Amino acid sequence: MSKLSLDELKSKAKVIRELIIRITTEAGSGHPTSSLSAADVVTALYFGGFMKFDPKKPADPDRDRFVLSKGHACPVLYSAMAEAGYFTVDEIMTLRKLGSPWEGHPNMRRLPGIEASTGSLGQGLSIGIGHALAARIDGKSYHTYVMMGDGEMGEGQVWEAIAAAHKYALNNLTAIIDQNGYQQTGATKEVLDLTAFQPKLEAFGWHVQTIAGNDMAEVVKALETANGIKDRPTCIVSRTQKGFPVVPLLEAEGDPNYHGKPFSKELAKKAIAMLG
Amino acid sequence: MHLGEISGLSLGAATRDAFGDALKELGATNQHIVTVDGDVGNSTRTEPFALAHPDRAFNVGIAESNMVSVAGGLAACGKIPVVASFACFLMDNAFDQIRMSVAFPQLNVKLVGSHAGISIGEDGPSQMGIEDVALACSLPGLTVVVPSDAACTKEATRACLEHDGPTYLRVGRGKVATIYPKGCPFELGKAITVREGTDATIIANGLMVAAAIDAATLCEPLGISCRVIDLHTIKPIDRDAIAAAARETGAIVVAEEHLQHGGLGSAVAQVVVETAPVPMRFVNVGDQYAESGDPQGLLDKYGLTAKAVADAVQEAHGSK
Structure with missing residues (x-):
């Protein structure tokens, strides 16, 4: 477990974004924008x-948990876990x-680790x-995200x-609700508007x-605030852009949603360049 | 007249009661056991455990999808969650949660469906679990158990809780005949021959084991000697017992309180066809929903009787 500074976190997010693009383009399928x-x-x-973990001990009963319910976004999870030392980049x-x-x-x-x-x-x-609930029964202090x-x-x-x-x-x-505004067939507000989360x-x-x-400073602050809430569950409604920060490229392709589509090699190259 | 009465079997406890008693007993010593309920614990009989161990009992309300996935999370942390609801609300309503939060990740969740079959009676078809076995059997790695009486259920409950992997245990609402007055020699995946015979075999589970024993009694004066097998575990199925029955008796009848597709009959037929094809007949609810009514009247009307099983035996035996 490491704790990076804000600038380091921003750099790390770029590395992870590059991996997301590379592995989905290599796969020829997947959900890079999600x-x-x-x-x-x-x-x-x-x-x-924020999370206590040891890549060498993925079953450590005291580890914090991260459950990616939007499983189609697993490239972000695999990339982060590769950077954290669970896997190698070659593997993912x-x-x-x-x-x-x-x-x-x-x-x-x-x-x-999954x-x-x-x-x-x-x-x-x-x-x-x-x-x-298992943490409560066992008197353990781990947190579940x-x-x-x-x-x-x-x-x-x-x-x-x-x-x-809430009951418990x-x-x-x-x-965390990754509110990127789009789902498979279009804007979430148009498909089924539940957005007053x-x-x-x-x-x-x-x-x-x-x-x-997509603002790292806000993300860090929100996770710190969530840690301070001791009487109930917490939610972070994370307003994001699907495909951030390469949305202009996707708009130029005529599909800002770009759901479930890998980037072509050419688009991937442009997108990685845009990450800076 | 209750099923089993022709053969002098006395009426015993309901299998849901036997499950509840066994759960409470086992839960007292195994601290890993927890319950996750969908607000029917007083019907499924998880309630005695929940009252004894409120810190390990979670009633998540009328929300079966959440109930099953919560259990998956608990199991991932080493707990042994027992998830009980009416068979139809558990297996049918939360099927995808059972698929994705239990079966696919092979988590150690103990599913228990109560109020199985048409013998629940007056509450009617919306409450009757008659598709549940087919759904359960379709899921890879899920052990599926349908015990026949109270003693069998007690041992089945223990075996399911001790088994490392997901299980589905199906229990009923009403009292059923006692098949094992001296205790049940239960082993997961191992059929029990409750009566020897040479001319035909009746393979049954749940309350139809009592009907099968009665049918054997009815067939005896007709000169047909029936073997009766309690096939309590449908998955994994005891292929050897089925193949031996087919080879040695030459005709097989399968009796179950379930729809005709995807239950015990389908599972046994697959084994018979692959190992030793012999004439077969099937006694079940058919391809239809039942109706409200008194339990005995429903069993009679929908053909889950000793006579129906005996008739099927004569047919199968006659077409050898």
Whole structure:
């Protein structure tokens, strides 16, 4: 576990974004834009001193947990975990290839360090509640973070889980909604508009912050604030851009959503250059 | 007249009660056992455990999807979560959660479906789990158990909790005949021959084991000697016992309180066809939903009777 400075975190997020682009372009499929939007939060969790973990001991019962409920964004998770020392970059370059455990959606049976097998949207927060309840039973102090997508909030199970987390006053659980504004077929506001997330979750009894989720300083501050909440579950509504920061390139391609499409080699090159 | 009465079997406890008693007993010594309920714990009989161990019992409300995935998370942390609801609400409603949060990651979750079958009676078809075994059997790595009486359920509960991997245990609402008055020699995946016979075999589970024993009694004066097998574990299935029954008796009837597709009958037929094809007949609810009514009347109307099983035996035996 390392704790990087704000500038170092910003640099690390760039490295992770480059990996996201490289591995999905190499795979020829996947969800790079869904991964890019989440890169700052995931970087902060793994490298900002928020999560306790040891890549050499992925089953350590005292480790903090990160459940990626929006499993299609696993390139961001694989990239962060490679940077953290769980895997090598060469290994994650096998993404989505036959025989590779770096599957198209996370598979906990094949990859130590992956906390949940996700990909059927809506289940991660409930799984996170299970981890949080287990911590309480065992008197352990680990924290569970769950990242969902804003489109995923259309799943009814998420709201079952939100109510249950409040019932058990799970102060060891933090949900992050990666509100990148798009889902598969279009803008989330047009498909099923649930976007007043803060008042909705507050009405369920949660502590909620809404932040600019592609601004590392805001991300770090929000995670620090969440750590200070000791009486209830917390949620960070992380307003992001799907594909950040290469959205202009995607707009030029005529598809700012770019859902579930890898970048061509040429586009990947431009995008990596744009990361700076 | 209850199933088993023709053969002099006395009426014992409901299998859900046996499950609840066993859970409470086992939960007292194994601190890893927890329950996750969908607000029907007083029906499924997880309640005695929950009252004894409130710190290890979670009622998440009428929210089966969340219930199952929460259990997956608990299991990932080393707990042994018992997730109980009505068979239909658990298996049918939360099927994808069972797929993704339990079966695919092979987490050590103990699913328990109560109120299985049409014998729940007056509450009617919306509450009857009659597709549950087919759904459960479709999931790779899920052990599926349908115990026949209270003693069998007690041992099945213990075996499921001791098994390292996901399990589905199916129990019923009403009292059922006692098949094992001296205790059940239960082993996961191992069929129990409850009656020897040479001319045909009746393979059954759940309350239909009592019907099978009655059918064997009815067939005896007709000169047909029936073997009766309690095939409590459908997955993994005891291929050897089925193949031996087919070879040695030459005809097989499968009886279950379930729809005709995807349950015990389908599983046994697959083994018979692959090992020793012999004439087969099937006694089940058919391809239909039942209705409200008294349990005995429902079993009679939908053909889950000793006579129906005996008729099927004569048919199968006659087509050898």
